[in-house]
Amino acid sequence: MTQSVFPHRHLLGIQGLTPQHITMLLDLADGYVEQNRAADKKKALLRGRTVINLFYESSTRTRTSFELAGKRLGADVINMQVSASSVNKGETLIDTAMTLTAMHPDVLVVRHSDSGAVQLLSQKVDCAVINAGDGSHEHPTQALLDALTIRRRKGRLSGLLVAICGDVLHSRVARSNIHLLNIMGAQVRVVAPRTLVPATMSRLGVEVFHDMREGLKGCDIIMMLRVQNERMRGNFIPSIREYFHFFGLDYEKLGQAKADALIMHPGPMNRGVEIDSDLADDYERSVIREQVEMGVAVRMACLEVLARNYTGGTA
Numbered sequence: 001m002t003q004s005v006f007p008h009r010h011l012l013g014i015q016g017l018t019p020q021h022i023t024m025l026l027d028l029a030d031g032y033v034e035q036n037r038a039a040d041k042k043k044a045l046l047r048g049r050t051v052i053n054l055f056y057e058s059s060t061r062t063r064t065s066f067e068l069a070g071k072r073l074g075a076d077v078i079n080m081q082v083s084a085s086s087v088n089k090g091e092t093l094i095d096t097a098m099t100l101t102a103m104h105p106d107v108l109v110v111r112h113s114d115s116g117a118v119q120l121l122s123q124k125v126d127c128a129v130i131n132a133g134d135g136s137h138e139h140p141t142q143a144l145l146d147a148l149t150i151r152r153r154k155g156r157l158s159g160l161l162v163a164i165c166g167d168v169l170h171s172r173v174a175r176s177n178i179h180l181l182n183i184m185g186a187q188v189r190v191v192a193p194r195t196l197v198p199a200t201m202s203r204l205g206v207e208v209f210h211d212m213r214e215g216l217k218g219c220d221i222i223m224m225l226r227v228q229n230e231r232m233r234g235n236f237i238p239s240i241r242e243y244f245h246f247f248g249l250d251y252e253k254l255g256q257a258k259a260d261a262l263i264m265h266p267g268p269m270n271r272g273v274e275i276d277s278d279l280a281d282d283y284e285r286s287v288i289r290e291q292v293e294m295g296v297a298v299r300m301a302c303l304e305v306l307a308r309n310y311t312g313g314t315a
């Protein structure tokens, strides 16, 4: 297995990682894909370690994925689902962090609705922290699993033309992916209505398109994003019908991309809103199920490198 030295105590975002560190995590995860397909999926690498999943926002796949990843490496995994509506969010977060620290976890996996909340928490605890999604800021393990999915299918990341489409404004998945793809030398386009593109996008070195057919021309990868109604304050889209007409991925618009272009979606999907339902299930083109599979492997790699750093030992 790859000998891996990851120089960070926490994984709070993709921004700031080097191509070498991203490659190292992807190489390590690649090995876990095979292990996860075998009958015996369990290793003792993290035996005796404790991972706490602290989720202030609901989640199915990310939480399950981290839970499986921890268990397959032999760690004890505890799930804590906390209601984000409880009294004062700031205070609650720090209080919870202090309480949890007293229980000596080795890794805290945190999801929170506020951008920056996970970083704040990482300053208060004395264990490794993984950001499982903070507000509309970052979701680093999602970008890593997307990268692993692409790399296994296309053999590389650099030089690929990737279109990230839909509700970019509210998407931590888009931000983490933009950072990762830029770092790894891919070319990124953002395709969205004007109301769903943050003003800062052009500073991130992406090309912005408001016409989906134009934006998809010649693309190798199409990443669709969920329309995040729960984060919208006000009217960002006129109607679902109109949104699907202009920005929903269907076979006709897909025709603009390369013939072997892959379709991705982080889930959960709004079928018939951002993506045609048949297309989502078309496994010739859609790698959505594969993304979920790669998620477990990537999270195993992240847990491994951070748990190893935490003790400074060899795990």
Ligand code: NCD
Residues within 6 Å of the ligand: 061, 062, 133, 139, 142, 172, 173, 225, 226, 228, 266, 267, 268
């Ligand atoms: C994403 C998230 O929570 O940011 N989902 C996920 O982690 N699989 C994307 C989304 O909710 O749309």
